[in-house]
Amino acid sequence: xxxxxxxxxxxxTLLPVLLENKPKFEVKKKIRSSLYDCLRNAETLQVIxxxxxxxxxxxxxAEGANPIEQAKKYERAGAACISVLTEEKFFKGxxxxxxxxxxxxxxxILNKDFxxxxxQIEYAKAAxxxxxxxxxxxxxxxxxxxxxxxxxxxxxxxxxxxxNEEELDRALAIHPKIIGVNNRDLKTFTVDLSQSEKLANKLxxxxxIVFISESGIWNAEDAARVANVGAHGVLVGESLMRxxxxxxALTSLQVPLPFSQRM
Ligand SMILES: O=P(O)(O)OC[C@@H](O)[C@@H](O)c1c[nH]c2ccccc12
Numbered sequence: 001x002x003x004x005x006x007x008x009x010x011x012x013t014l015l016p017v018l019l020e021n022k023p024k025f026e027v028k029k030k031i032r033s034s035l036y037d038c039l040r041n042a043e044t045l046q047v048i049x050x051x052x053x054x055x056x057x058x059x060x061x062a063e064g065a066n067p068i069e070q071a072k073k074y075e076r077a078g079a080a081c082i083s084v085l086t087e088e089k090f091f092k093g094x095x096x097x098x099x100x101x102x103x104x105x106x107x108x109i110l111n112k113d114f115x116x117x118x119x120q121i122e123y124a125k126a127a128x129x130x131x132x133x134x135x136x137x138x139x140x141x142x143x144x145x146x147x148x149x150x151x152x153x154x155x156x157x158x159x160x161x162x163x164n165e166e167e168l169d170r171a172l173a174i175h176p177k178i179i180g181v182n183n184r185d186l187k188t189f190t191v192d193l194s195q196s197e198k199l200a201n202k203l204x205x206x207x208x209i210v211f212i213s214e215s216g217i218w219n220a221e222d223a224a225r226v227a228n229v230g231a232h233g234v235l236v237g238e239s240l241m242r243x244x245x246x247x248x249a250l251t252s253l254q255v256p257l258p259f260s261q262r263m
Contacts, residue, residue: 023126046080050237077250102128191216
C-alpha cells in the first residue's frame with residue numbers, strides 16, 4: 001500500500017468524530033485578500049510558506065517550532081500565504097496550529113490536509129483558513145468537482161494539487177484557478193523539480209491559471225528554475241523550517257518573474 005493510501009485510510013477513520021461535532025474554534029474574523037488575486041498581480045515569484053513540524057518521510061523536521069513565531073516571520077518576509085498542516089498522525093499538525101496562526105497573521109492561510117469529505121472543508125473555514133488543498137490523486141472526478149464547488153461557495157480559494165499529466169488533465173476538467181504541481185510523488189516520496197518542468201508546457205496554455213510549484217525548493221537557484229518555466233509561486237516547507245534565517249531564506253526565493261509570465 002502506498003503512503004498516500006495509508007494516510008487516506010487513517011483519515012477516513014477520523015471522519016465520524018468530525019461529523020458528530022460542529023467545529024468550535026475561537027478565531028478572530030479577519031478579511032483576507034484573495035490568494036488568486038495576490039498571485040496574479042505579482043512581478044516576483046510568490047512564496048507560500050509552510051508550518052511543517054514533521055513529515056512521514058523525514059520524521060521530525062522542526063519538533064519545537066513555535067507556529068505563531070514562524071508564521072509571523074513568514075508574513076514579515078513578504079510571504080503570499082501561509083500553509084498550515086493540520087494532519088496530526090503523520091505530519092504532527094493540528095487545527096489548533098491553524099487557529100493560532102489565523103489569529104496572528106493577516107495574509108491568506110492555506111489549510112494543508114487530506115480532504116476526503118465536505119465536513120473537513122467546514123472545519124478548515126471555521127479554523128480560519130481562506131484556502132484549502134484538494135489532492136487530485138486522493139479523489140474521484142466527482143468528489144474533486146463537488147468539493148471544489150462547495151469550497152468556492154463557502155468563499156474559499158482552492159489549490160488543486162497534481163503530480164503527473166494524467167492528474168493535470170483531471171484537474172483541468174474542473175477549470176480551477178490555482179494548480180499546484182507537487183514535485184514530490186506522494187506514492188513514493190521521490191522529489192524531482194523536473195516534474196514542474198514537464199507539466200509547465202501544458203499549464204502555460206491556460207492564461208488565467210496560476211501555477212504553483214510545490215516541494216523540494218531549497219534555494220534561489222531552485223526558485224529561478226521553476227520561475228523560468230512558468231511557475232508564479234512556490235510552496236515551501238522543510239527548507240524554511242530548517243533555516244536559522246527564515247526571513248532571509250524566504251526573501252531569496254522571491255526571484256523576478258520573466259516578463260512573459262506576468263499576468
Ligand atoms: O517540505 P517541502 O519539500 O518544501 O514541501 C512543502 C509542501 O509542498 C509539502 O509539504 C506538500 C505538498 N503537498 C502536500 C500534501 C500533503 C502534505 C504535504 C504536502
